[in-house]
Amino acid sequence: MKILVMKFGGTSVDSPEHREIAARKVIRAKEDGFAPVVVVSAIGRRGAPYATDTLIEFLRGIDPSVPPNPRELDLMMACGEIISTVVMAHTLKTMGYDAVALTGGQAGIITDNEYGNARVLQIHPQAIRHYLESGKIVVVAGFQGVAEDKLGFHPDITTLGRGGSDTTASALGAALNAVAVEIYTDVNGVKTADPDIIPDAKTLPVISYEEVAEIAHQGAKVLHPRAAEIAMLHNIPLWVKCTFTDEPGTLVTSAEGAEGVDLPEVTGVTHITGKIVYLVFHIGEVPEKPEIELQLYRLMAQADVNLYLNSYSQDTLSFAVPRERWGTVQKLLDGLVMPAGNPVRRLVIFRVGDKPSREYQLQKQMIDALGNTIPVQEIPVDVLENCTMVSLIAAKLSRRPGVMALFLRTLYEAGIQVLQTADSEMSLSCLVNESDVERAVRVLHEQFVVNRAYAR
Amino acid sequence: MYEHVPQPRGRRFFIEQERGVTDVRVEVGLAHVRVRTGSGEEALQRHLQVLDAIAERGVSISLVKLHEEWLTFAVKQSDVPTVSQCLDTLGMEYKIVPNLALVITVSANMRESAGVMAQIAESLWEAGAHIIETGDSHNTVQCFVPEERAFAAAQALRRRFRLGEVAP
Incomplete structure (x- = not known):
């Protein structure tokens, strides 16, 4: 089974048209013989009804002088991705493909208990594998997991902090031994500069894990450095691609993995x-x-x-x-x-x-x-x-x-x-x-x- | 499109690396160069004059810092004679502190870890390693200290961050 992890950010799933474009990419991968595991972010950005920031503001708006409990805040924030997951799975179903929506916890993602910035410790991928083996497309909520259960209670939902859905995609890629992780966004790959400043900035065909982590730490927003670091740790090829075009995008790999291609x-x-x-x-x-x-x-x-x-x-x-x-x-x-x-x-x-x-x-x-x-x-x-x-x-x-x-x-x-x-x-x-x-x-x-x- | 290389996986699989400080390294055989460059427009020209002249001699520099009236950088100890000759030729006022080492503290995301610098400074203080200059990146803090105190400094840091001992 050739597992392919495909992650779609908030702007890739913020309208029925965009969701259909994303779903068609997933369907194409399925038709090409891959077993797709789709990771989605919450729908849209600040102001959109189910965006993470909107949910936070809703909770904080009850009384701005009382900060929410971090545990409850995580529970609230995780809702945005869960809604997006169900919507994407249903979109795929309406297009004739059987899909199943999983929360981070249902997907087996176990974290430490640092609410709001949890670290992924382990993944128990049996549920994902079970659904893939039965021919379903698996859609997983990004940005979340469940804390290690220490007291015998049902574990708490945790969120992974900034860039959490990229982190989920890389972590699932590592745990499932995926052939690749594809991060879909609204730009066509990793650029040589911010295209808002340099409109004709080039798209890099290939870049090393270390370089992409460095540019992410130094301000580039295309990929979260944690995702690059996990991919590097487990040597999973990572692609940054555009949801709205069919351009090849940028391959992120080890310097050795870029055989035949000169890193810039x-x-x-x-x-x-x-x-x-x-x-x-x-x-x-x-x-x-x-x-x-x-x-x-x-x-x-x-x-x-x-x-x-x-x-x-x-x-x-x-x-x-x-x-x-x-x-x-x-x-x-x-x-x-x-x-x-x-x-x-x-x-x-x-x-x-x-x-x-x-x-x-x-x-x-x-x-x-x-x-x-x-x-x-x-x-x-x-x-x-x-x-x-x-x-x-x-x-x-x-x-x-x-x-x-x-x-x-x-x-x-x-x-x-x-x-x-x-x-x-x-x-x-x-x-x-x-x-x-x-x-x-x-x-x-x-x-x-x-x-x-x-x-x- | 993609090749599949199957690899065995256990039931429990650790995904992300530990947070916080993960390593302390030492690089010996370095020197610190301070060149008086003055201030204003003249300083800018002198920065370039010095850096160009050193580059022409094939010397690699690091930890470059701009200070009021001074340009400072690190070179390998073995490059000190070349650098001295170069600065003499340019007629620059300069000072070279030899026999230094870089004690490098490595962390997953240094710039989001408040308090690491305080812990590093405390450890170096306890080890009697006076900091001459520092540099930092998103995953390292580099402290330039006298070579004779570098391994004591590294041991103090490893104790502080609960890492294994480092061999001198």
């Missing part, structure tokens, strides 16, 4: 859509600098703030925080007084931004009132708001001599201010002002993807 030297240019705030702490060349840095990291950890682009110099510490957490970070830092040294040798006070805030002034007055008993040092914090990251994904190039120079020259010559850089085996990234993002993507794409200037 440059995969593409990505950007993060969310804004980030970059902070530079002017701590100074003081003996307590490592201790102050450690205290700052602890403070951010206690506030549950993720940090990016950490960087040290002799007298500064820098890092970026997500824009949506900036309010919390600013409140924590501005006017914060911290003892430094053991025993305490000085007090430091953080001043955030150019103008001293009221909070800072109040704190400063209080510690000034301590007189000369202990030295007080001010730590100015530069704030660069509304930044974002643009990355060049180039696994074969990022460490090649001269590529970082070309990367920076391209940006400098376009008059783009580079606030910081980051590099890894897979990519080169820069932090730029949000107003420069589109231009940065364009010039890097032109230089590295279109002109292949690094090859000269």
Whole structure:
């Protein structure tokens, strides 16, 4: 039995016409001799009656001041995919093909009990295999599973977090030893850049698991990195295809699996859509600098703030925080007084931004009132708001001599201010002002993807 | 269209990898280079001048960072004489810190894991490994520390994240 997992996202199942197009692809696979396992997302996006966000808003709307219990929220969110599953199975039935709808739990997907972001632990695929062997098309609700049963009760429904339906498809592909997993979306494969910025961005015919995971982590929305990581772990060929065309799409495979096909030297240019705030702490060349840095990291950890682009110099510490957490970070830092040294040798006070805030002034007055008993040092914090990251994904190039120079020259010559850089085996990234993002993507794409200037 | 390669599967089958920190690695034999590039337009030209000159000599660099008045990067210890000669030729003011190591902490999704940096910094502090520079990607945090403290730092990290011991 050649099992083929086919996943359709929300926009592929959001109208009877789109569902029919998706169903015809499933039927064609069945007619070609495959045993299709279809994974569907909830129908439509925010505002659509059964979309996940709509269901969340409905629950939260009862009383916005009372957060829903995570267990009940998962139960609510899982409904969107279950509705979509039943609708798709029935659509197939109306087209003359026997299909069965399964929830994640009925499909045997077992997760840990982290509601809202559960990890797939195991899959018991017996039910799916049973239905496939009886000739049915199996339609599974994406984005969900059931928690491991520890108390002997019927297990709770869990959801898998962002990109959950992609994760379901890859996980089922691994558990069922599928010949391939096909992820259907509204673009015709993995592009060399966001087509909203570069309308003629190329579709990559083949890409490695590592590269697709990297572009997904660096902002591309075509496939969730967890799905790529599961496929990589179990060596399942993954395709990204368009629901609405018959174009071949992009094959995601291991570098070895791309025999006879050269993986590109440059995969593409990505950007993060969310804004980030970059902070530079002017701590100074003081003996307590490592201790102050450690205290700052602890403070951010206690506030549950993720940090990016950490960087040290002799007298500064820098890092970026997500824009949506900036309010919390600013409140924590501005006017914060911290003892430094053991025993305490000085007090430091953080001043955030150019103008001293009221909070800072109040704190400063209080510690000034301590007189000369202990030295007080001010730590100015530069704030660069509304930044974002643009990355060049180039696994074969990022460490090649001269590529970082070309990367920076391209940006400098376009008059783009580079606030910081980051590099890894897979990519080169820069932090730029949000107003420069589109231009940065364009010039890097032109230089590295279109002109292949690094090859000269 | 697709070839089917049957593989045996057990009843229980673990699908996703563990979350959180999964490995700690050490890379030795590195040096950290700090070049004074000044500020403003002049700095941009000097960044390119330095990076071009080093690339022309075939030296691979990593952990490139832009600081107020300074450009910093890492090179292999064996490339230090070439880099020094290159920067001398350019007449640059610079400082090279030799005998460093990268202690690399690997996690499935570092940028969505609040608190990992604090745990890394605490472990390195306890191991007496002063951080000279850091770099991060979505699945790693790389800390540049003196080579002599690198394995102690790695052991401290492995203890902290409950991983197996690392052989020096």
